[in-house]
Amino acid sequence: xxxxxxxxxxxxxxxxxxxxxxxxxxxxxxxxxxxxxxxxxxxxxxxxxxxxxxxxxxxxxxxxxxxxxxxxxxxxxxxxxxxxxxxxxxxxxxxxxxxxxx
Amino acid sequence: xxxxxxxxxxxxxxxxxxxxxxxxxxxxxxxxxxxxxxxxxxxxxxxxxxxxxxxxxxxxxxxxxxxxxxxxxxxxxxxxxxxxxxxxxxxxxxxxxxxxxxxxxxxxxxxxxxxxxxxxxxxxxxxxxxxxxxxxxxxxxxxxxxxxxxxxxxxxxxxx
Numbered sequence: 001x002x003x004x005x006x007x008x009x010x011x012x013x014x015x016x017x018x019x020x021x022x023x024x025x026x027x028x029x030x031x032x033x034x035x036x037x038x039x040x041x042x043x044x045x046x047x048x049x050x051x052x053x054x055x056x057x058x059x060x061x062x063x064x065x066x067x068x069x070x071x072x073x074x075x076x077x078x079x080x081x082x083x084x085x086x087x088x089x090x091x092x093x094x095x096x097x098x099x100x101x102x
Numbered sequence: 103x104x105x106x107x108x109x110x111x112x113x114x115x116x117x118x119x120x121x122x123x124x125x126x127x128x129x130x131x132x133x134x135x136x137x138x139x140x141x142x143x144x145x146x147x148x149x150x151x152x153x154x155x156x157x158x159x160x161x162x163x164x165x166x167x168x169x170x171x172x173x174x175x176x177x178x179x180x181x182x183x184x185x186x187x188x189x190x191x192x193x194x195x196x197x198x199x200x201x202x203x204x205x206x207x208x209x210x211x212x213x214x215x216x217x218x219x220x221x222x223x224x225x226x227x228x229x230x231x232x233x234x235x236x237x238x239x240x241x242x243x244x245x246x247x248x249x250x251x252x253x254x255x256x257x258x259x260x261x262x
Binding site for chain 1: 130133134136137138139200201202206210213214215
């Protein structure tokens with residue numbers, strides 16, 4: 001389905017995850033973050049950039065992997081994206097929902 | 103139900119066993135709750151205490167006797183070395199799917215905001231002291247204290 005955000009039309013699935021990463025830009029990220037009640041700081045952007053680069057490299061994301069990334073530890077990850085960090089951060093980053101149990 | 107519209111707000115998970123498959127089941131459930139934005143607390147009781155015992159947590163085994171899913175005759179499962187073999191095989195498979203070991207999993211749970219409680223009665227029974235258990239433990243509780251921790255709407259309890 002289509003959704004208008006930051007003056008742009010983007011394609012999202014029924015859970016609100018973007019289905020075409022090429023439509024993502026920083027303004028879209030800011031707006032998606034605002035929907036999740038998160039104000040993005042430079043730390044948030046570093047984490048989002050890491051998630052996007054892992055996605056581009058076809059790496060399956062998990063909490064454990066994020067914790068071992070050297071970019072952010074698990075405690076800070078939960079502090080930056082308090083509710084369901086992996087899902088929330090993926091949604092803001094414009095990448096698919098990680099299908100991970102760990 | 104009316105107030106939370108069926109939404110799960112908090113999971114209270116009781117672990118009473120020390121076999122690896124049960125410990126992992128409880129850990130995955132607690133971690134999975136946090137990943138979905140659900141609060142989680144764990145209560146370690148009876149043999150479950152071994153999962154947070156400093157000297158024992160790295161030596162937990164898979165059960166090969168009385169476990170039909172092992173698909174081996176019970177007599178065979180009881181042979182010396184069988185548990186160790188099954189355990190090392192399971193650990194190899196777990197590493198392949200990015201599953202942390204018990205020690206690291208506890209660190210992940212703690213960093214994710216899961217509260218970890220030890221059962222006072224079981225500690226007394228096994229003569230464990232607070233210092234025998236991991237430093238990350240949030241405390242030692244009675245069963246009544248644990249129920250109190252779970253008060254509020256949308257709380258679910260699980261016994262492993």
